[in-house]
Amino acid sequence: MKLELLITRDAWQTQVAVLEDGLLVEFQQEPRHLDGLVGNLYLGRVSRVLPGMESAFVDVGLDRDGFLYEGDMGPLPDLADADGIEGKFRNPSIRDLKEGSGILVQVTKEPMGAKGARLSTQISLPGSYVIYLPFMEHVGVSRKISGGERARLKEIVRRLKARVSGGxxxxxxxxxxAEEDLALEMQGLLDQWALIRLRGQRAEPPAVLHQEADLVARLIREVLLRADGEVLTDDAEAAEQARDLLSSMGHPREKVHLWPGKPGSLFEHFRIQEEIDKALRARVWLRSGGCIVIQSTEALVAIDVNSGRFTGKRSLEETAFAINMEAVDEIVRQIRLRGLGGILVIDFIDMTKKAHREALFARLREALERDRAKSRILNISEFGLVEMTRKRSRRNLERVMTGVCPCCEGRGRLPAPWRTAQMIAETLSGRHAPKKAVVTASQEVVRFIEENRDRYAFPSGISFEAAETPRLSHFTIRPAS
Structure with missing residues (x-):
């Protein structure tokens, strides 16, 4: 698999696109003046405790208070204790929190809509090769590492951490x-944690104790180091930053290339905006002629696979199997690109053969292996549905790139013209309605009334005029002069 990181910057923002074999699978952007929040550590102030909801709101200095759920709580450290990491911990419980008290929290999910940031007291500090967990005595290894290498790494880390607390x-x-590189990074994370503790002892809540790396550094660490890939950027500063980062981790600086074209042409050359525009539409067409329909609701994301224009050649079962298998890779790509999370339900075309259903499920699991986000999937149900969950840590593409429609308020539906016409008729039939008046309404409503005048007994003194209105259901009535 060929992996490419495309980085472009302008005066307002940094944008990064991740390509796998030339296909856009991830897109993120970050304003130049505002770094991301996920991973940041704060000394917050508990603003409200809700025992009945097993949660609390914590003021961390953002526009809205963050949300701390009891299931996201770990040991509560006493930052004022100067005895190092061996501070006083307590078993986690929302009832242990007192309104107005300070608490060390980490952002795990960006604010979304009216919801504040999701918080946790299970602190973690990520490096390129290891993640440090100050309050857990545990050594874990990525599931993607197996065999003798897994045992080697676990033995090295266990030996190196024998003299320190944490996991x-x-x-x-x-x-x-190499062991030396692991030891160097582990010591760096321990030093970083010591500095955070020192800041926490001196700060008054709410205060930022640690800011996660910027978008470029995060994606190089999270994406590029997981697989062999290259960086292509049209910004000299970003190129130098990427080279220094890779060099510090023992990777060749030659992996970073400066785009030779004119500024701003990098994304245009790879048609990134074109792919983003497609990802903002509900319907995604497959090469065979089949299609996928993706619709997000408050509760879940529904993904429907349709045969579309594809009719197949052999049988209905073979046609359904072919479309479903083709759809799997595109569904996973769209999930990653759109940043979809929470509960997802995929409605595949019904198949009767058990072998086909098993092959489809195996293909879905394989495709999800390339996804950085944690997910859990259930077997295909009797109705051909696949239920899955995917960890949501950032705003999805739709929320980043679009806003709520002022006409339909996000519902995607508007009152029918006949309904607005009926409302006008009811208003004009009131006791205090003028006998002579001018009604201003949208062009669609006026056209409907003109075509159906025999259905509405409007007085002869009532005239209509079409105009641009804030909403298609909006109308005004003013006395005629």
């Missing part, structure tokens, strides 16, 4: 890494 998770990128 480590060994990342996929650590495969084949």
């Amino acid at each position: 480590f998770i060994i990342r996929t990128a650590a495969e084949g890494v």
